[in-house]
Amino acid sequence: MARDLNGAGSSAPVVDQNTRPGTVTRLLIFTIVLIIAAILFTLFRERLGDPFLLGMLGILAMIGVGYLFATAIGFVQIAPRSSSDDLSKAFVDTMRQGLLVTDAKGRVLYANRAYADMTGATSAADIKTVESLLSDVQDASPTIYRLASGLRNGRDGDGEFRMPKAIHPTGGEGARWYRLVARSFVSPGERQPLNAWQLADISAERAEQERFFLDLQKAIDHLDHAPAGFFAADPDGGVTYINATLAEWLGVDLANFTPGSLTLREIVAGDGMALIRSVKADPGTTRNAVIDLDLATTTGEALPVRFMHRVSATRDGVPAASRTIVLNRTQGEDSSADLRASEVRFTRFFNSTPMAIAGVDAQGRILRTNAPFLLLFATVVDRDAVDRKLRFDSVIHERDRPALQAAFEKARQRQADIAPIDTVLPNNEERHMRVYVSAVADLGEGEEGAEEAAIVYVVETTEQKALENQMAQSQKMQAVGQLAGGIAHDFNNVLTAIIMASDLLLTNHRPSDPSFPDIMNIKQNANRAASLVRQLLAFSRKQTLRPQVLNLTDVLADLRMLLARLVGNKVKLQIDHGRDLWPVRADIGQFEQVIVNLVVNARDAMAGGGELTVRTLNVQADDADSYGYRELVPADYVVVEVQDTGSGIAPEIMKKIFEPFFTTKGVGEGTGLGLSMVYGIIKQTGGYIFCDSEVGKGTVFRIFLPRHVAEVQPAPAEDTAAPSEIAPVAPVAVQQDLSGTATVLLVEDEDAVRMGGMRVLTSRGYTVHEASSGVEALEIFEQLDGKIDIVVSDVVMPEMDGPTLLGELRKRQPDIKFVFVSGYAEDAFARNLPADAQFGFLPKPFSLKQLASTVKEVLEGAPANK
Numbered sequence: 001m002a003r004d005l006n007g008a009g010s011s012a013p014v015v016d017q018n019t020r021p022g023t024v025t026r027l028l029i030f031t032i033v034l035i036i037a038a039i040l041f042t043l044f045r046e047r048l049g050d051p052f053l054l055g056m057l058g059i060l061a062m063i064g065v066g067y068l069f070a071t072a073i074g075f076v077q078i079a080p081r082s083s084s085d086d087l088s089k090a091f092v093d094t095m096r097q098g099l100l101v102t103d104a105k106g107r108v109l110y111a112n113r114a115y116a117d118m119t120g121a122t123s124a125a126d127i128k129t130v131e132s133l134l135s136d137v138q139d140a141s142p143t144i145y146r147l148a149s150g151l152r153n154g155r156d157g158d159g160e161f162r163m164p165k166a167i168h169p170t171g172g173e174g175a176r177w178y179r180l181v182a183r184s185f186v187s188p189g190e191r192q193p194l195n196a197w198q199l200a201d202i203s204a205e206r207a208e209q210e211r212f213f214l215d216l217q218k219a220i221d222h223l224d225h226a227p228a229g230f231f232a233a234d235p236d237g238g239v240t241y242i243n244a245t246l247a248e249w250l251g252v253d254l255a256n257f258t259p260g261s262l263t264l265r266e267i268v269a270g271d272g273m274a275l276i277r278s279v280k281a282d283p284g285t286t287r288n289a290v291i292d293l294d295l296a297t298t299t300g301e302a303l304p305v306r307f308m309h310r311v312s313a314t315r316d317g318v319p320a321a322s323r324t325i326v327l328n329r330t331q332g333e334d335s336s337a338d339l340r341a342s343e344v345r346f347t348r349f350f351n352s353t354p355m356a357i358a359g360v361d362a363q364g365r366i367l368r369t370n371a372p373f374l375l376l377f378a379t380v381v382d383r384d385a386v387d388r389k390l391r392f393d394s395v396i397h398e399r400d401r402p403a404l405q406a407a408f409e410k411a412r413q414r415q416a417d418i419a420p421i422d423t424v425l426p427n428n429e430e431r432h433m434r435v436y437v438s439a440v441a442d443l444g445e446g447e448e449g450a451e452e453a454a455i456v457y458v459v460e461t462t463e464q465k466a467l468e469n470q471m472a473q474s475q476k477m478q479a480v481g482q483l484a485g486g487i488a489h490d491f492n493n494v495l496t497a498i499i500m501a502s503d504l505l506l507t508n509h510r511p512s513d514p515s516f517p518d519i520m521n522i523k524q525n526a527n528r529a530a531s532l533v534r535q536l537l538a539f540s541r542k543q544t545l546r547p548q549v550l551n552l553t554d555v556l557a558d559l560r561m562l563l564a565r566l567v568g569n570k571v572k573l574q575i576d577h578g579r580d581l582w583p584v585r586a587d588i589g590q591f592e593q594v595i596v597n598l599v600v601n602a603r604d605a606m607a608g609g610g611e612l613t614v615r616t617l618n619v620q621a622d623d624a625d626s627y628g629y630r631e632l633v634p635a636d637y638v639v640v641e642v643q644d645t646g647s648g649i650a651p652e653i654m655k656k657i658f659e660p661f662f663t664t665k666g667v668g669e670g671t672g673l674g675l676s677m678v679y680g681i682i683k684q685t686g687g688y689i690f691c692d693s694e695v696g697k698g699t700v701f702r703i704f705l706p707r708h709v710a711e712v713q714p715a716p717a718e719d720t721a722a723p724s725e726i727a728p729v730a731p732v733a734v735q736q737d738l739s740g741t742a743t744v745l746l747v748e749d750e751d752a753v754r755m756g757g758m759r760v761l762t763s764r765g766y767t768v769h770e771a772s773s774g775v776e777a778l779e780i781f782e783q784l785d786g787k788i789d790i791v792v793s794d795v796v797m798p799e800m801d802g803p804t805l806l807g808e809l810r811k812r813q814p815d816i817k818f819v820f821v822s823g824y825a826e827d828a829f830a831r832n833l834p835a836d837a838q839f840g841f842l843p844k845p846f847s848l849k850q851l852a853s854t855v856k857e858v859l860e861g862a863p864a865n866k
Contacts, residue, residue, distance in 0.1 A: 013093050015111045015124045098199040102129055104192045118199060120168030130180065130197045139163050140178070147182040151195050156183035160202070177206040229305070229326030235319040237264040237273075246326050251298035269294040269302050271371035278374045279309055283317040286310055292329070293371070304329040355459055359452035360392050364408050367452055376433070376460055377425070392456060396423045396435065407437040411454035414439045422461070432465040433458050466630055491529070492844040497752035498526045503848040504759060526845070547585045547685070549708055552616050552638060553577045559592060563599050563614070570609035571602075578617035582707040584638050590681045597678050598642040598701050605646030605699065615641040619704070627702070629690050636707035637687075643700040649693040657691060738852040742789035742859055743767045747777040747805065748821070749797045757792065760848045761855065774800025778808055786813050790859055792842075792851075795822035803833050810837070817858050821846075 092099060098115030102108055111127045121127045131148055134140040143159035150157040158181040166176045181198040223230060229246025233239050238260040247254050250267060265273060272293035281287040291307040308325035356373035358366050377395050393401045400423035410418045418437050425431040436457040502523035509516045556575055567573050595614070602612050617639050619627075624634045649657065658679040682689045686706050693699035744766045748754035754770055761768045769784070771777035774797055781788055791809065795802040802820055809816045819840040833839075840858040842850065 013110060013112050015108050015127055096200075098197075100127075100130060100197040100199070102195050102197070104195075106131070109194065115199060118167055118171060118201065120170060130182075130199065133167070137163065143180060147180060151182055151184055154184065156181075158182070166201075171201060172203070176201060176203045178202065229328070231324055231326065233264055233322050233324070234260070235321065239263065239267070240321070249297070249303055249326075249328060250295060267295050269296040271375050274371040274375035274378065276307070276309065277378070279311050280319070281311045281313040283313050284315040286312040295326075355457050358392065358456045358458075360408070360454050360456055361451070362412060362453040364392050364405070366390050366392055373458065376458060395426065396421075396433075397426050397429070400424075404435065404437070407435075408454055411437050411439040430462070432461045434461050493750040493753055495526050495529055496845040497750070497756055499523060499845050499847055500753070500756035500760065500851075502526065504756070507848075547587050549583050549585055549710070550588055550591070551581060551583055552640065552705075553581050555588060555591065556595070556614060556616065559595060562596070566596065566599055567603045567612055571606055572609075572611045574611065574613045576613060576615040578615070578638075580618070581616055582618055582636065582638050583710075584705040585708040586685045586705060587681075591685075594678045594681055594703070595640070595642070597675070601675070602642060602644035602646060602699070605644055605648075610645040610698075612645075613641070613643045615643065617641075618707075624704075627690075629688070632688055632690075632704060637704040638707060640703040640705070641700055642703075643698065645698040648695040648697055649691070649699055650695055654691065654693060658689075738849070738856055739765045740856060740859060741765055741767070742855075743769070743784075743787060744855065745769050745771065745777060745780060745788045745791045745793075747771045747774065747791065747793035747797070747802070749773060749794060753794075756848075757851060760851055764852050766855070773797050774802070774805035774808075777805055781809065781812070788813075788816070790817040790819065790855060792819045792821060792855060795820055806833065806837065806839065819854055819858055 092110075093112050095112055095114055098118045099110070099112045100108065100115050101110035106129055108127050108129065111121070111124075115121075116127065119128065119133060131144055135144050140161045140163060143161045147157045147159060158179065160177060160179045162175060162177050164175050166172050167178075179200045179202045181200075182195065184193045184195050186193050224244035226243065226245055229249060230241075230243040231239050231246055232241040239262040240259040242252060242254070242257065242262070244254060246252075247257070252262065264276065268276065270293070272291075272295075275291045275293055279287060279289040279291070287310070289307075289309045289311075291309055293305065293307065294302040295305050297303055306327040306329055308327070309322065310324065311322045312320045314320055353370065354372060356370065356376045358369045358373050361367055393404050396404060400421055403421050404423075407418050407421060418439070421435040421437075423433060423435060425433070436459075438455045438457065440452050440455055502519055505519045506516070506523070509519060556577065560575060563575075564573055599612065599614070606612070619637045619639050621634045621636055624632055624637065657675050659676060679689055682703055682705075688704040690702050690704075691699065692702070744761055746754060746757050746761065746768055748757060748770075749772050751772075754772065758768045758770055769780050769788075771780050774793070777791070777793065778800075791805075793802040793805055800808075802822070806816075806818050806820075809818070817840075818838075819842060821842045822844060840854055842854045
């Protein structure tokens with residue numbers, strides 16, 4: 001029993017100033033005063049008389065009032081200590097940890113016996129605060145200072161420190177560990193908070209921890225030097241522990257290894273992860289599996305191993321951590337080296353082939369599979385399915401199962417020629433595959449179906465099918481485009497002749513002439529036909545475009561009012577502009593036509609009303625793949641989305657929406673050239689267009705236009721002109737004089753167009769020589785000794801086309817002025833010309849005024865196209 005410093009039991013506190021001093025003493029004094037007063041009153045009543053009696057009564061009354069007041073304010077307390085106070089005090093007094101309570105000024109109010117024993121105090125006068133006792137000790141002072149500072153700022157805290165010896169020699173020998181807890185509290189009847197310091201000797205606890213740690217280190221050492229590898233992994237495949245043996249096999253540096261820094265995907269070679277993932281435990285259970293696979297070392301070499309793999313799952317079915325013993329299959333007894341090497345080669349071949357392989361019995365049940373098979377049929381087959389002998393026909397589509405059964409029957413008959421089967425997954429018809437069935441030797445004796453009756457090889461052909469469909473669609477669109485372009489070219493010649501003939505007639509007829517309206521009607525219908533031809537040329541990507549750098553935010557803002565009128569009041573139109581859109585290069589007129597066409601189609605799909613959203617955004621090259629479009633080449637794009645909430649497009653119609661003359665509208669409501677024109681314009685601009693739709697939920701068209709990056713131009717020379725000369729006043733527009741006296745060589749294989757052009761230019765004062773082909777034009781050029789001021793030539797001609805003619809003429813006269821006339825886009829032939837070739841361009845069909853104006857501009861040296 002500990003020493004009794006206060007003459008009480010060992011649990012008595014050394015210092016306890018919690019009760020108010022003097023309360024009992026005051027009560028005794030007050031009682032004695034009353035007794036003395038009563039005695040004096042009895043002895044001197046007769047001698048001193050009534051005045052003295054009255055005085056004494058007054059004094060007693062004053063004493064009584066004072067006592068009542070002192071009782072009311074708590075200065076005098078008579079009530080006995082409650083049982084709960086006694087219980088709390090007894091608990092604190094008998095604590096094994098030392099407890100010290102001080103006030104805000106650091107005065108000791110309470111210290112229990114354990115604190116005195118730990119600090120070596122023999123009396124109340126020897127009790128010291130924690131700060132005064134340990135603040136000078138180097139090992140403890142940082143912790144003491146931190147806790148004391150926290151208490152002054154109203155924060156509780158705790159800490160541990162180690163001392164080379166005990167605070168007091170009675171505390172034991174050797175180094176000691178202490179835990180110190182400091183907190184503040186408010187005691188009833190006190191205004192200032194008090195501080196409580198709890199000091200405990202935790203040396204035994206630390207010794208136990210050290211012993212446990214040493215035991216753990218021994219266990220880890222035994223595991224590290226075991227002849228087998230071992231690792232633990234979390235549910236996501238992160239390796240949380242790897243022993244030294246496996247680390248040495250793989251070349252992993254354990255000094256730099258941290259849990260989760262290495263994943264199974266990094267150390268498992270080939271498709272071995274499919275074998276590992278196929279092992280799944282039922283909820284609340286564990287499952288063991290033996291897996292033969294290859295691991296990849298840090299040098300890239302393959303290490304054949306055998307996994308003793310254990311997985312577990314929670315009661316909710318959530319996968320838990322796994323534990324795996326790894327056996328090195330290259331090590332073993334010499335007598336089994338050949339057999340072991342043979343097994344390793346077969347396992348590596350079986351699991352590393354890019355083809356899925358499965359062995360099936362005579363009833364078509366799966367007996368064993370390789371890793372690619374489990375990877376391909378991950379949603380249908382796992383190791384449980386193999387264990388319960390799942391039928392192979394359950395992993396292919398129902399419509400192809402009779403063909404598979406016929407193939408199995410041929411395999412059982414050991415026929416060699418078994419045709420492959422093209423099929424899809426039963427739960428995903430977008431995944432295509434080709435199945436090969438190969439016969440094996442007859443079944444051995446024993447249980448029926450115990451060995452393979454056939455080997456099934458499966459190759460996924462999803463990418464191949466997609467490429468085949470894409471190629472077929474591309475070839476179909478290209479063929480239709482070539483047909484449309486050829487028709488448009490010939491029809492352009494006809495329209496050019498009609499329009500020019502109409503212009504000639506209009507010049508000879510006044511508006512009052514009865515024939516004038518009929519001639520105007522002919523010209524207007526010819527212009528309508530020309531518009532259809534332009535749509536065909538747009539689809540065939542041979543339309544004449546005038547691209548320029550555009551900001552789509554400005555273009556759509558200008559179109560907003562037009563689009564609002566087109567959709568009407570039933571459809572809610574919303575345009576979402578992307579922030580900081582990149583510039584694009586496109587023909588503004590054609591792009592506006594694309595948007596108008598898509599918006600009108602969306603409106604027609606929402607006959608009962610709905611929402612139409614036109615959205616723009618930037619898409620970086622890294623994000624292009626997230627859209628899942630196979631044809632989309634990764635690059636920086638500006639995307640325009642036209643999304644509606646209409647009826648949607650059926651899958652069988654989706655494949656035809658961009659074909660010319662295909663329409664779902666009624667007779668007279670559409671030509672079927674709208675989306676084909678949109679497709680051609682976007683393709684000719686260098687972009688892509690895709691459509692996603694779901695019947696009953698709406699459609700979204702996405703246009704991907706390449707980001708335009710401006711070429712760096714050299715800095716212009718510094719302009720020294722006067723400010724008034726920098727911005728001259730624009731000249732007043734005057735009517736252009738289209739007449740001239742130059743000599744023109746007109747080359748055109750279409751007689752009607754050539755004759756019309758001759759009449760137009762001759763009527764304007766030009767001297768015109770005509771040729772029906774490039775060869776004839778060269779002969780005329782030689783006959784005139786090169787005295788030709790300008791050549792106007794068609795592009796597509798027999799014998800010699802226009803670009804070839806330009807090349808031949810430049811050999812004879814390098815500065816020859818030249819104008820190409822064509823119904824195709826300028827880019828369709830300009831790429832075949834020399835880089836420095838200068839020429840004008842006039843698209844078909846054209847009017848008389850357009851022909852005369854172009855010739856005049858080129859003759860006067862106006863900027864020509866390149």
